[in-house]
Amino acid sequence: MGQSPETSERKDAVSYRQLSSLSPYDVRQHIRKGRYSGQTAGLGAGHLQGNIAIVPASHAEDFETFCRNNPKPCPLVGMTETGDPILRRLGRDVDIRTDVPAYNIYRGGVLDARVTSLLDIWTDDLVAFVLGCSFSFEEALIHEGISLRHIDENKTVSMYRTTIPTVAAGPFVGPLVVSMRPLDPNDIDRAVEITREFPQAHGTPVHIGDPSAIGIRDIATPDWGDATRFEDGEVPVFWACGVTPQAAIEAAELPVFISHAPGHMLVTDLASDDPACLLPST
Structure with missing residues (x-):
């Protein structure tokens, strides 16, 4: 698994202040390379940030329905095909496995680990969802x-x-x-x-x-x-x-559920003030 954000120390780490003037793509690149694992409020000015939820494909349809049923907390702006970690709709080269500063891993509805990369645990039966964020x-x-x-x-x-x-x-x-x-x-x-x-x-x-x-x-x-x-x-x-959704997983007790660590979002290339960011109803 990726190293815990609390223990990660790198000589090439960048600060929040250094990231604050960069494009969403450049912010994601620093996160992907492990140079930043902090909170994202205020980064990628003018662009939509997203909460993430990753579930086994066997539960993806139910989770999508949960989002559609609860659009206030779960405004759905993106989702992947089964096993595909790339979110093409959300911007240039957006990889859900690496582009979030910190992830929470739940097993059986219980928080098991907090990591900075999913490369070691990503499998071909996972589906990722991205939900619009108040940031x-x-x-x-x-x-x-x-x-x-x-x-x-x-x-x-x-x-x-x-x-x-x-x-x-x-x-x-x-x-x-x-x-x-x-x-x-x-x-x-x-x-x-x-x-x-x-x-x-x-x-x-x-x-x-x-x-x-x-x-x-x-x-x-x-x-x-x-x-x-x-x-x-x-x-x-x-x-x-x-x-x-992190509260809902306690009832679902999925074998694995992955979310962003609170405050550590996916910074997308989508304009933050465009309601068309929402996925159309199905």
């Missing part, structure tokens, strides 16, 4: 003057399990996972309208305000990502999150 609408929010603290502080956005159910498909069922950003009350209506234009990246918020109303007991303790600092008067705003 894409964050760029639009920032452009409109709405500050996002996790980006300002170079942290991974806070993510939480909720008590909101998803629509099941085959063995895939579980709670909706949300990402949270604290906003000034004066910015909330504008943030809703901006994100309405991004159905390919989760669209509008699913909840605003009291976390307990959607089953979150302690907003200071996210299930994934980093805790987020609040300023006086700020309100938590919650968007559907592409980590939702």
Whole structure:
């Protein structure tokens, strides 16, 4: 397996700052060569980022249906043919095995390993799915003057399990996972309208305000990502999150399921503000 991101040290490593001005293709090349294994928020400006989910071919049809049933957390923008790791629709030379900074490997529904490459474990019976990511609408929010603290502080956005159910498909069922950003009350209506234009990246918020109303007991303790600092008067705003499939796999108990490590996305060549990024319904 690829080396754990936490233990990998390379003399030719590049920093987030060095990558921040590069094209998506160049960002992917540095990731592919093992030079960067950090979070991707803000990289590939103007281009869609994607959550990934890789399942055995025997479960691919059910997983695609799960995505179609739950378009808010799972906006489907790309998928591979069985055994083919190349995502031609998403850009120049996009290889799902190498172009994500960090992957989580689940076996029997339990997290087994975190790696930086799938070259050693990729098999010909796997199918990869790419789901639009909220990082894409964050760029639009920032452009409109709405500050996002996790980006300002170079942290991974806070993510939480909720008590909101998803629509099941085959063995895939579980709670909706949300990402949270604290906003000034004066910015909330504008943030809703901006994100309405991004159905390919989760669209509008699913909840605003009291976390307990959607089953979150302690907003200071996210299930994934980093805790987020609040300023006086700020309100938590919650968007559907592409980590939702990771919660669903606990029920599915697949022999193998591969996802991105939270915050470590696939940077594509697709324009982040183009709703046509979504795969057409089947």
